[in-house]
Amino acid sequence: MIQEHVEPIWMRPPTTYRSRKIIFLFIALIGIFQLYRLRPRLSFRIRFPLRAERSCASIPIPDVHEPPPEVLIQWTRLQELFDHHPPNLVMERGDFKGGQLAKPTVALLADYLDMTVEEASDMRDQHAELTASLPSYPQGLFSGHGIVILAGGKYSEIAATTLGMIRLLGSRLPIEVWMIDRVEEKKGWCDELFLQGIACRFVSDYLQDMSAFSHHYQLKIAAIMCSSFAEVLFLDGDSMPVVNPDQIFHVPEYLKTGAVLWPDYWKATESPYTGYITGRSQEKDTQLPGFQTVDSGQMLWNKEKQWKVLCLSAYYNYFGPTYWYTLITQGGSGWGDKDTFSTALRALGAEWTMIPHHLQTQRYDDGTGHGKGSGMAMMQADPADMKEFKPLFLHSNFIKFSVRRLMCDTCIEDPSALKAEQRLKGKEVTFKGSIANRKSPIWEPLTFGKRIFSTKIKDGLNDMGKLDTEKDMWRVMEKVGCEGVFSDDKICRRVSKHLERTFGESPKWEGGAERMCS
Numbered sequence: 001m002i003q004e005h006v007e008p009i010w011m012r013p014p015t016t017y018r019s020r021k022i023i024f025l026f027i028a029l030i031g032i033f034q035l036y037r038l039r040p041r042l043s044f045r046i047r048f049p050l051r052a053e054r055s056c057a058s059i060p061i062p063d064v065h066e067p068p069p070e071v072l073i074q075w076t077r078l079q080e081l082f083d084h085h086p087p088n089l090v091m092e093r094g095d096f097k098g099g100q101l102a103k104p105t106v107a108l109l110a111d112y113l114d115m116t117v118e119e120a121s122d123m124r125d126q127h128a129e130l131t132a133s134l135p136s137y138p139q140g141l142f143s144g145h146g147i148v149i150l151a152g153g154k155y156s157e158i159a160a161t162t163l164g165m166i167r168l169l170g171s172r173l174p175i176e177v178w179m180i181d182r183v184e185e186k187k188g189w190c191d192e193l194f195l196q197g198i199a200c201r202f203v204s205d206y207l208q209d210m211s212a213f214s215h216h217y218q219l220k221i222a223a224i225m226c227s228s229f230a231e232v233l234f235l236d237g238d239s240m241p242v243v244n245p246d247q248i249f250h251v252p253e254y255l256k257t258g259a260v261l262w263p264d265y266w267k268a269t270e271s272p273y274t275g276y277i278t279g280r281s282q283e284k285d286t287q288l289p290g291f292q293t294v295d296s297g298q299m300l301w302n303k304e305k306q307w308k309v310l311c312l313s314a315y316y317n318y319f320g321p322t323y324w325y326t327l328i329t330q331g332g333s334g335w336g337d338k339d340t341f342s343t344a345l346r347a348l349g350a351e352w353t354m355i356p357h358h359l360q361t362q363r364y365d366d367g368t369g370h371g372k373g374s375g376m377a378m379m380q381a382d383p384a385d386m387k388e389f390k391p392l393f394l395h396s397n398f399i400k401f402s403v404r405r406l407m408c409d410t411c412i413e414d415p416s417a418l419k420a421e422q423r424l425k426g427k428e429v430t431f432k433g434s435i436a437n438r439k440s441p442i443w444e445p446l447t448f449g450k451r452i453f454s455t456k457i458k459d460g461l462n463d464m465g466k467l468d469t470e471k472d473m474w475r476v477m478e479k480v481g482c483e484g485v486f487s488d489d490k491i492c493r494r495v496s497k498h499l500e501r502t503f504g505e506s507p508k509w510e511g512g513a514e515r516m517c518s
Contacts (some may be wrong), residue, residue: 059197060174062146062228067206070141071226075207077135082315083221085130087323088122089115092096093331106288110272116124120273120284127277130315131348137307144174145231148223152179154417156186157217157402157486159237164476167196168242172231179222180216186416194236201227212318216338221314232301237393238298242469243382248300249391251383259352261342262380262393263359265293268339269332273389277327278347295359296338297395298380305376306352309344316340357381357389361453364441376441376452394469399434399442399452403477406446407491407498409431417478435494471503 021170063390135462146164151159152291159177166175174197179185181204190200203219213219220281224232231249254260268289275281303310316324317340328343329335345352361375376399382392404411413429434440435447445452453470482492 016413054215059172060144060199061168061194062174062176063198068228070138071206072208072332074135074138074141075222075226078311079207079209079318080214081130081133082318085126085315086317088119088126090322091326092322093326093335104267104269104288106272106286108268109288110284113271113273113327115271115273117284120277124277124279127347128279131312134308134311135306138395142228142230142303144229145233146174146176146227146229147171147233147235148176148178148227148229149235149237150185150216150220150223151177151178151237152216152416154402154413155237156184156189156416157404157480157499158400160189160480160486161401161403161473161476162235162237162240163193163196163198164301164479165240165472166245167240168472168476169241171241171244171246172197173246176223176227176229178219178227180210180213181221184416186237186414186485187448191314192484203327205334215321215336218317218320221298221317221340223312224299225303225310225314227288230303232295232299232303234299234301235393236297236395238397238400239380239393239403242379242391242467242471242472244392245392247383247384251300252299253353253383253386254302256351257351258302259309259341259345260300260355260383261352262298262355263357264293264297264334264338265359265378266293266333267291268293268328270328270343271330271332274312274327274343275346278343279345291342292354293334294338294354295378295380295395296340296341297378297397298393299341300383306345306350309341309348309350309352312344312347313340318343353383355381356386356489360389360391362394364452391467391469401473401477403481403491403495404433404488405431406434406442406477407494408482408488409436409490411488422469445502446498449498451502467506468503471499471505474503475505 005103019388098446112118149159149162156179163175166173175193176199177190178201181202185200185202193200203213203222203226207213207222213222225236235243246427248254251260268291271290272285276283276291283285295426299353301310316328317337320337320340324340324343325335325337329338342352342354359381362377362379362380363375377395378395379391380393380395382390384390410430410432413431434442437443440446442452444450451470472496478492480486480493481488481495
């Protein structure tokens with residue numbers, strides 16, 4: 001008898017069914033691994049579709065057609081008026097003697113500028129003639145109220161975070177984003193903004209002669225005055241609300257005066273001749289200016305009530321770098337546009353509101369919540385409460401919350417952020433993000449998943465309570481880094497990981513695009 005040979009089961013050839021099953025399982029495992037690896041990008045394609053949500057679509061978008069001819073005429077006439085009243089001296093920025101002093105002396109302020117009494121008197125006459133010729137408010141040219149934000153070039157990435165915060169907090173105000181010209185626009189960004197009820201504007205469309213505008217902050221006043229809004233909440237690209245700002249236009253103090261400004265850290269260091277030249281006083285001041293300087297990162301204006309003030313501020317900015325900035329600050333900290341607005345208000349004797357609360361300093365987190373070291377941002381108060389400090393704006397004057405500036409190793413600068421000569425040469429410019437810079441004060445929290453902000457402001461005073469501004473900012477930066485013109489796969493994964501480790505947020509942010517406009 002021949003015994004049949006039986007092979008062990010593991011040596012038998014697989015059946016067709018079993019082969020297919022094994023192959024299918026192998027492919028499925030590969031697919032699951034790929035989904036896991038790409039989860040940040042996939043989740044954002046679900047959360048942030050590039051379409052107008054119903055809640056966004058109902059936000060009134062400012063007209064984005066050509067600027068009204070009347071606005072062009074208004075500004076052309078102002079430029080002609082300014083050119084007929086140029087300053088009689090050229091005073092470019094120098095160094096404030098002894099640096100910025102906490103307690104400057106009368107002698108120090110009086111000794112900075114080389115100006116004679118005759119020169120001051122001549123400029124006083126020029127100023128008086130100019131103010132007598134300032135135009136009245138152009139009725140019917142502007143309407144409604146909204147937010148005006150300055151962006152463009154490298155500032156656009158910072159402004160993207162601010163714009164996201166505005167919509168995340170539920171604001172339904174129409175917004176205009178102002179840039180110098182179309183060269184400053186990140187390609188495709190304005191199309192994205194349009195879906196969020198935001199219109200792009202370009203100063204070069206409104207100003208036929210841009211030769212006087214050599215500094216970016218000179219553009220603030222042009223954006224405010226040329227905006228289609230009759231009432232403007234102006235924000236720097238790095239000044240963001242921490243709560244919904246929609247009710248700000250109904251604040252009693254604003255309704256009364258039509259102008260609300262916020263304080264900066266230090267007292268004024270203006271020249272003793274400033275009050276005399278602007279007509280505020282009859283002679284050269286012999287006492288220190290006792291008023292606070294202004295943080296112009298956020299301002300509230302009713303253009304009809306304060307039109308002549310805005311026109312005069314435009315004059316100060318028009319000749320700012322060569323005269324007025326130096327006269328008003330004497331080369332100290334804050335040299336620029338920031339105090340031209342309050343100087344114009346005082347010169348015309350206008351009624352206005354200065355927030356009575358001193359700003360609060362947002363410090364770095366030291367693990368206790370009380371903060372450490374110098375400040376990284378300024379927290380400004382809500383004008384709705386003049387008795388108690390309640391946070392409304394976070395002006396990031398030191399750390400700029402651009403997702404690429406924070407989270408990339410080495411990024412290529414966008415052409416819109418390059419200088420003209422760099423673009424012409426086709427030069428590639430790169431920069432390192434804070435996460436790649438060990439000397440950055442926020443390298444450690446970015447690298448190890450820790451908070452950047454202390455949970456309290458100004459050394460533990462004024463607890464922010466239920467607000468978690470930093471967490472909201474990272475939610476917005478997750479969107480910016482994962483979807484749209486500023487997106488990058490590696491940065492997207494890093495931001496999602498930071499949210500998970502630091503705040504316990506799952507990569508899939510609940511709320512998504514609808515919450516950006518709800």
